[in-house]
Amino acid sequence: MTQVTDQKVIHKPIEDLRRAIVRFAGDSGDGMQLVGTQFTNATAVLGNDLATLPDFPAEIRAPAGTLAGVSGFQINFASDEIHTPGDTIQTLVAMNPAALKVNLPDLEQGGHLIINTDAFTAPNLKLAGYASNPLDDGGLAGFHVHPVPMTKLTLEAVKETGLKHKDAERCKNFFALGLAYWLYDRPLEPTLKWMDAKFGQRPELRKANELALRAGYNYGNTTEVFQVHYRVRPARQEPGIYRKVRGNDATALGLMAAAWKAGKQLFYASYPITPASDILHELARHKNFGVRVFQAEDEIAAICAAIGAAYGGAFAATGTSGPGMALKTEGLGLAVMLELPLVVINVQRGGPSTGLPTKTEQADLFQAVMGRNGECPVPVLAARSPSDCFDTAFEAFRIAVRYMTPVIMLSDGYLANGSEPWRVPRLEDLPAIEVRHDYPAEGFQPYMRNERLARPWAIPGTRGLAHRIGGLEKEDVTGKVSYDPENHQRMVDLRARKVAGIVEMIPDQEVLGDPEGELLVVSWGGTYGSVRTAVEQVRQLGESVSHAHLRHLHPMPANLGDVLRRFRRVLVPELNLGQLCTLLRARYLVDARPFGKVKGKPFNVAELVERIDRALKGVE
Amino acid sequence: MSATATLPVVNLQPKDYASDAEVRWCPGCGDYSILAQLKKVLSTLGRDPDRTVFISGIGCSSRLPYYLATYGVHGIHGRAPAIASGLRLVRQDLEIWVITGDGDGLSIGGNHLLHAIRRNLNIKILMFNNRIYGLTKGQVSPTSEINKKTVSTPYGSVGAMISPCSFALGCEATFVARSVDMIPNHLQYVLERAARHEGVAFVEIYQNCNIFNDGAFQHATDREIRDDNLIELSHGKALIFGRNQDRGIRLGSGYRPEVVRFGENGVSIYDLLIHDERAPAPALAFLLSRLQHPEYPEPIGVFRDVQAPIYDRLINEQIDRLTAEKGPGDLQKLMYGPETWEVRAGEEPVFHG
16 A cells, blocks of 8 residues: 655565554644654555554643643554454554653563654753763663654755744654654555645645654665564454544534434534543534534533523533533532423543542543432433443434433543543434424423323424423422422432433443452443453453443443352443442442553553453452 | 514513412512512513513522413522523423522622623523512621621621612623612513513613512602602603602713703703613723712613624524535534544455545
8 A cells, every 4th residue: 555656665574563653742833743643544544453542631832842732643453353452562653762761661571662853952952851862871881772863954955945944843753653664564545644634725835744653664664773673463253344533523423413313403412521522523514514602701601501402402412521511510400390302411521529530540431420409310320431432422313302302421641531432323323313393282291201201202393392491499390380299209200210211221230251250340431442452362261250441431231230140250340439439339239349550641451461460350 | 683673572461470379478469569569561562471481590580480371490599590501402392580699690600691791692681680688587698788787797798789780781781771679560561671682681670579689679669759769761761860850870970970950050951961772982981880879870771782693503504504604514524533443344444534
């Protein structure tokens, strides 16, 4: 596939790899997220399985050259199935001393280290806290170090465009990308095509970036710095049409698909917040799909506007992250009382309070399941991978409309920004979503219920159905304000039973591995990939360990209690201090044990394997 | 073509707009009169109850939607403008009214009120101002006069008060008016004007809470004295008031309004300010909204009535325009995205650009 025609063809030896893990790291202004994304696109079209982990600071431009300003993008790609971005990296591209210092601990022994030596100046070394230059002091022994004067080579390569020094220097990330493309035998075409679209109005920038990209590629091909390069063959994938997708984009598409299936208008109200804003950005682009996007004045207004739109008969959703979710709490209570369909997406990040805006965590589970005043049941589901955000968002609307209830979808920062290949479903294969607004005026009552205990979705403008609803307790059936004690008990019970009844559309909990045995590892949400990989590794050693991954956190699958009780021990790894574990213990009276991590990062497979091993030995 | 102009007209009596819910305001509350005038106006305009929605927050005033036979949402404290915004954005075929109070709209919900107004959404906002928290039993409100003694300020309040009309004008509301619960004809006139306005209409209604703040607007309701304390705004007319219509408002030095009496110091009607509710800038309206009893007569009527682009209409126009330009979106194509690859059993993947 690789076609680099304007150069002499040199054949360096190429080695086949089953999988490879590369991380690009530099200053937050160095364009590392951009080249990471480009590398991912090129890898996706080669048909590799892949998983990515972008990692960037909350500051848009932290002081240049500092440790705080380091931005990284990691990609794991393989010719077989993978589920995580990988624990340790095989190739690290470090654009400056700070990037080297922050990322070196994750580079495996003997790994490739590609360094932009031009950035290793005395001031930069000092900013990174290096007392001496690691390139000279032996501090990089044990790695394959490839020192490359990238800035100089980039300036040389783009000279013919006449760009100003500063603009020319900014092209060095494409030099690094070109070098990485050569090292892993990736095609340049997707990136060149992207440049056409991106720099259409600025041909000189288009030209300069292409020159830098090709210079990097040719540098790998022709110089003595690299003796060998690598190939990762396509993964075996199910037949179908694939694309690369990020979690937030998949969420946006899932919401749109649900509205489309129902023949409904999608309304999305949101307030900018990391890491959920990209859902807003994606949906805002699709006005010709009839998507109505409302950037509200605050989080509260966003959920209230969504409630208003749902009352008007639209498929309404609002998205946010933890602190915004806290503000939406009162609105969620109103939606529960009004019994209107609504999807509320929480893209979780490190908390509490402002916490770690750009880092991932799973510590909002209690908030989702229980965090409201009064007995206020809300169904909760969690996506397990970037592409699964599509299915989860779609299912959230199915539940919301079928049961006339707000539904919380939990995503997280890792899923939101991470990407993976997605076998794109055909719209006609997705389950139907049926909506009804017309009811006979005769005998109509706003809080009459069907066999699922759902009330009618009667919307304003419908002849003869004018009625009033509100946050005060409702009289059963009539919906009138009622302070009657017996009625309150009945309504609280009804709302709880309605949500509990959703279990009938939840599939039984599946178990990877044997259905009974020594240890069951239970996980939920974005940790799916690393937990599954860890369990598979331990199973290959012949141990009795199985894996159950929950999508439905409330209500939980009907058979979950039986599943849990068939194992001697239950281990619950979570990116919190044990929230699901507590729920399982409370609900099923099993002696589940927590394994919590709150470092703003996903689990490493190795640490899970180690913990599973201890659990099997009965060591806490 | 305005959205509301296309609404079907029905022929109903004011009583036909009453729901079957028992009205539960305190006997003697000013809210009864407001509800009665509102029903009359809905009847006069021939509004269809099935196409009319009242949305409220929390407080005594916010119970109003329960008492009308239209669609209604009794929302949460301060959030009615936000709920109304969402409904308006997805439904152009309804008339939407927001009912709020001084605490609901200017304290807990101030931010939503600000943004609903500055966006110029096509909704009607009625603020019942009783200068007190009634439903929570008598705490000081953002429109309470300074040094007010209440259960939460037993030694007198120290926070400055806000004028609802000044606030709305500060947000550049395209329609701002004030009326009084106990002047039914004027209230009907103002409500009708608000209903006919295209864009956001903000109406402050002086409302007596006879339990916790009785007589707060006595200067404006007492027939003996109210003509000396109110000045009725009328477009293109000089600002004249007084039971004998012998006084007026003149602009003194430093943009300071002055109360003057005709014939004194050579003052004639030609020296007075002329009301212009259609002035493009809200400056004159704002100046008038600052006139407060007892130093000045307080204006009632329409401060401002201008046309400006309407948010919800612009959103829909943008959708229509982009759909016409790009064609209706193909969702399946969007899901595939710009780059796909196809896997067939036993073959290398094929890249589609």
